[in-house]
Amino acid sequence: MINFELIIGVIEIVMIATTPLVFASIGELVTEKSGVLNLGIEGIMLVGAVMAFITLVTTGSYIIAFGISLLSGVLMSVLFAFFVLILMSNQIATGLSLTIFGIGLSSMLGKEFIGIPIEGLNPWYLVILSFLIVFLVSYFLNKTKNGLVLRAVGESHTSAHALGYNVILVRFLSIIFGGSMCALAGFYISICYAPMWQEGMTAGRGWIALAIVVFATWKPRNVLIGAYIFGGVTIIQMNLQAIGLRLPAQLFSMAPYVVTLIVLVIISSNQLRIKLSAPASLTIPFYKGR
């Protein structure tokens, strides 16, 4: 007998668990499409999560919490953009520092708020929004002139500059979009998914989001597939644990990460596919002038 209710229940849980990954990966995808690798997503997510939580506790308004959370994401990404686009710092190092900074900043801000109970927001609004955003991004990148310019900048910034496009501005906006999406993922985690604040509560989802972008070979719709594979494995392993299979719990908890790793290895083993789909100027700084 197939228990339909159980299956639908699992699908629901998978969708709810996967949504933050969708937000973070689609944001990072846009940033990378413009030629910038932002390794700071984990940090931005945490800051977005803590700011949303603090604002909700102090004001009681979901709308204000949503706004403040997005604003914190914008500010974090402006900081990143300033370093990598204006001061030409190394994108990898700057991104990693941003994550470390975000972890520290969120713990400090959220110290007094650990364990405070709140009433969570219904996640389904944002689940639907996540699908909407993926399709909008896909439409924007493939069907609009501005989306084409963004791809062109990520493909060859010197050519785009020679044609008269503002490389720095395009990248700046792409980084800000990516940061906002990360903050949105943070908002979702601390307000909808697990309504509470706990240090490091994003639990490495930022890193998984980076992997999902590669998995998706930089195509927006594939982001959904990648995110749902990871989300699906996460939930299924939890259910298997609940059923009581006699295997160490650590093995189950490892499963989503191991699956991600294996999928990435398989995808990256075809170097040609990566070469053909990765933005050619990814991580290369753009110097104006000569």
Place this chain on the structure above:
Amino acid sequence: MNEPILQFKKISKSYGNVLANNQISFNIKKNSVHALLGENGAGKSTLVKILYGLLQPDEGEILFNGNIFSTKSPKESMAKGIGMVFQHFSLFESLSVKENLILGLNEEISYGALVKDILAISKKYGLELDLEAPINSLSAGEKQRVEIVRVLLQEPKVLIMDEPTSVLTLNETKSLFNTLNSLINDGTTIIYITHKLNEVIEFCNDVTILRKGKEIETSETIKFDSDSLATKMVGERINPLHRNNFISSDIIKFRVKDLSCKYNDPFLTDLKSINFSVSKGEIFGIAGVAGNGQTELMQVLTGEDIRVQSGEIIFNQKKITFSKPQERRDMSIGFVPEDRSGHSAVPELSLAENVLLCQFANNKFTKNGIINNKSISKYANEIISKFNVMTEGDSSKASSLSGGNLQKFVIGREILSKPELLIISHPTWGIDAGATQYIRNELIKLSNQGTSIIIISQDLDELIQLSNRIAVIYNGELSNSLETDSLDIKKIGLLMGGQSE
């Protein structure tokens, strides 16, 4: 007759302490083809980049139709009627032709209207295009067509062409000239940058000769013949070199037998059953238009990429098909790869360190693994002075040298190590006339001492001057070799364009 459309007034531009443009002044007549002639580094590119808004001049001004013309960006220049077709295509490789064309437009335009415009331009000027094809599947000539159509969609009054024929076959060059001629008939003015004398004489109305950042002369082309143009351009008579009186020796040093490589990569050209041999003291030239498998062949010969499907490479009767680059160096094979910075030299290391990195096994610079800094430094300085490398000294980073200077250094390094076989890609690419002369002489001397040399180059004149035999590579296939003494240039030209007999 025609009034000037553009007037350059005392334009100066310097990079650091190098004056790329030094008080350049001249006029360009409306509706003419105006050549900017000069060697690499004469300041041609800098000057047009200023006109196109990519660079800002330090001093001087430009008048366009009598009014002061200032531009901060290419976009602004294009809007004002100045278009440019680059030597190195500024196309987006993974995007389609259509997407590339849309990117070149300033305003939003419906796809239907765009296609109509493109077809009109294609038909009028004989520029056929497949709109959906991705750029990386096109030949150099097709890519250039995309570039030209992209600029023409903006209806420019002045069109800058930067070394347009450097990557084209003879037939592609002919059709380019037809296109440019019909543009002139429609009232466009063309600025034609080149270092090819015959193109200036055959095709251009006026010429401005630049040398070392200075304007040497501007006048009508009919006053010149190729001899006098060359003199003005180089500043001294070019002494033709003489090849050694080479008598083919029986000792085959190096042989490539039925070598095939298949890459399954649209960015690479498969090599198809390549055969050739080089005897002791011989110079063997491989000609061809860029992108026909030269890079891939070079990487197989150096051992950098040994994805060989079938066939073998033999050096001194020994199979080296799958040997690594260092193993080949240890057998006394020297290499100068195409890419100076990154392949022939480590950019972040000093010149002296770069010398040490590519010595043969029995070098005199290390003892029990300890580097003798004095001796490499002395050796590096010997290269620097002999090959006239412009640098502060042997401790300068390789990346601090300009392309041409690094090339001189790398070639010097290989020549002075006196290998038994030297494989060299584009020996004088981007190098000034004096040093070119010197390098060619040194290569000939080296071959006279018994070194076998393989030269892969696009510069046909160079190959004819240096080689004993020449073969042409086209689409991954190497033609039979031709003796240079009884060479029919036309035949080489046909082979380069893919037409075998």
